[in-house]
Amino acid sequence: xxxxxxxxxxxxxxxxxxxxxxxxxxxxxxxxxxxxxxxxxxxxxxxxxxxxxxxxxxxxxxxxxxxxxxxxxxxxxxxxxxxxxxxxxxxxxxxxxxxxxxxxxxxxxxxxxxxxxxxxxxxxxxxxxxxxxxxxxxxxxxxxxxxxxxxxxxxxxxxxxxxxxxxxxxxxxxxxxxxxxxxxxxxxxxxxxxxxxxxxxxxxxxxxxxxxxxxxxxxxxxxxxxxxxxxxxxxxxxxxxxxxxxxxxxxxxxxxxxxxxxxxxxxxxxxxxxxxxxxxxxxxxxxxxxxxxxxxxxxxxxxxxxxx
Numbered sequence: 307x308x309x310x311x312x313x314x315x316x317x318x319x320x321x322x323x324x325x326x327x328x329x330x331x332x333x334x335x336x337x338x339x340x341x342x343x344x345x346x347x348x349x350x351x352x353x354x355x356x357x358x359x360x361x362x363x364x365x366x367x368x369x370x371x372x373x374x375x376x377x378x379x380x381x382x383x384x385x386x387x388x389x390x391x392x393x394x395x396x397x398x399x400x401x402x403x404x405x406x407x408x409x410x411x412x413x414x415x416x417x418x419x420x421x422x423x424x425x426x427x428x429x430x431x432x433x434x435x436x437x438x439x440x441x442x443x444x445x446x447x448x449x450x451x452x453x454x455x456x457x458x459x460x461x462x463x464x465x466x467x468x469x470x471x472x473x474x475x476x477x478x479x480x481x482x483x484x485x486x487x488x489x490x491x492x493x494x495x496x497x498x499x500x501x502x503x504x505x506x507x508x509x510x511x512x513x514x515x516x517x518x519x520x521x522x523x524x525x526x527x528x529x530x531x532x533x534x535x536x537x538x539x540x541x542x543x544x545x546x547x548x549x550x551x552x553x554x555x556x557x558x559x560x561x562x563x564x565x566x567x568x569x570x571x572x573x574x575x576x577x578x579x580x581x582x583x584x585x586x587x588x589x590x591x592x593x594x595x596x597x598x599x600x601x602x603x604x605x606x607x608x609x610x611x612x613x614x
Contacts, residue, residue, distance in 0.1 A: 319438070326436040332395075336491040339483075349488035356493035357500065360394045361534045364501055365561035366568075367391035369536065372399040372453060373406040376549035377565065377577040385458050394497055395470040398463035400453050404446035409505075410546060413520035420505040423521050431506035432499075470494070500532045508539040516544035516587055526557075535559035541580070544587075548580040569598065 322330065340349075367387040370376045379387070388399045396402060405419050412418040419442070422430035434442070445463060447454050454460060470490075478486040512523030522543035529537025529552065536542075538551040538559065552559030568574045577598040 315438075321433055321436050321438075323438040325438060325443075329436055332491060333495050336487070336495045339487040339491060343484070343487065346484070346488065349484060349492070352485060352488040353493040353496065356489045357496050358534065360390075360493070360497055361500060362561050362564050363387065363390045364394055364396065364497070365534050365536050366565055368394075368396065368399060368402045369406065370549050370551075370561070370565070373403040374546055375452070376547060377569075377574045379574045381456070383573050384456070385462070388459060388462055389469050392462065392466050392469035393473045394501075395467070395494055396498070396501065398445070398459075398466035400445045400447075400450050400459060400463045401466075403453060404449045405442075407449045408446060410543070413518075413522065413543065414509065415520070422506050422509050427506055427510065430509070431502045434505075435502070503528055503532055504536050504539060508537060512537075512540070514540050516540055518543045524557075530558050534564075535561040545580050545584045547578055548584075549577045550579045553580050553585045 368391050371379070371384075371387060372391075391399060391402075408417070409419050414421045414423040416424070418424060420430040420434040425433070429437075445454075474486060474490045477489045481489070508523055508525055508528060509521045510523070512525035512528075514521075514523055518540060520543055522540045524540045525537045527537070528539075529535055535551050535558070538553070538557050541553045541557070542548075542551045549565055550559055550562045551557075552562065565574065565577060569577055579596050579598060581596045
């Protein structure tokens with residue numbers, strides 16, 4: 307795919323076409339819903355809870371597991387993570403991982419799906435998601451062969467809108483319009499833009515501890531208050547194989563802490579962390595990552611495709 311900044315189509319036609327209407331429609335429902343019913347502290351607390359809870363799964367499932375395979379788990383829990391991640395309405399794990407792996411290969415270079423350096427803040431933040439581009443809507447199967455080997459993940463990819471729909475219906479049944487508005491519509495809009503800040507703001511504002519080939523940056527505010535740890539983005543681009551993105555003790559990484567809880571419960575194991583020589587910046591990835599050994603794996607561990 308060529309960089310989208312070469313497109314000369316009118317702005318509205320590019321980003322507000324019929325295929326994008328569901329995305330903008332959810333924004334409209336959230337904004338008008340709050341405007342018409344009024345601000346609510348209980349609603350805000352509900353939105354914050356569903357935002358934070360699902361952001362952790364964006365980080366752990368979509369990113370650290372399906373995109374980078376930084377830890378191991380059983381096949382059944384792999385599917386559970388995929389379903390929970392899909393409640394965020396960010397498409398299926400195959401699509402998400404394929405685009406993210408492409409981003410790392412071409413980060414801030416021609417071919418990057420969402421680079422503020424090449425295409426500006428608007429496009430890197432949200433434009434690439436809603437732009438009328440049939441190729442971008444497809445799963446890049448050549449980049450996710452390790453994931454397409456699982457029939458259940460391919461099936462979930464086809465029906466990736468079912469989990470968020472079921473979540474919305476459950477919230478409506480439990481608490482009516484108020485809970486649906488704040489727990490789903492408001493929190494989902496905030497969650498989308500919270501996730502998008504990693505693509506946009508994390509390549510524009512912050513500190514560059516490591517001299518990576520892109521413009522990735524560490525931003526403590528995004529890491530702590532917006533992305534549950536994803537804001538340590540320069541760390542991550544320096545060493546993609548690690549499940550921890552906060553390399554120093556003071557770099558708060560909530561998603562990694564939650565991953566450690568899953569490890570204690572025996573649900574994940576062989577969690578890879580950045581070795582000391584990598585944290586010190588002595589080399590980027592010349593040696594193997596350190597591994598936190600986990601409990602004995604359950605009866606059906608995820609194996610390489612050729613052994614399944």
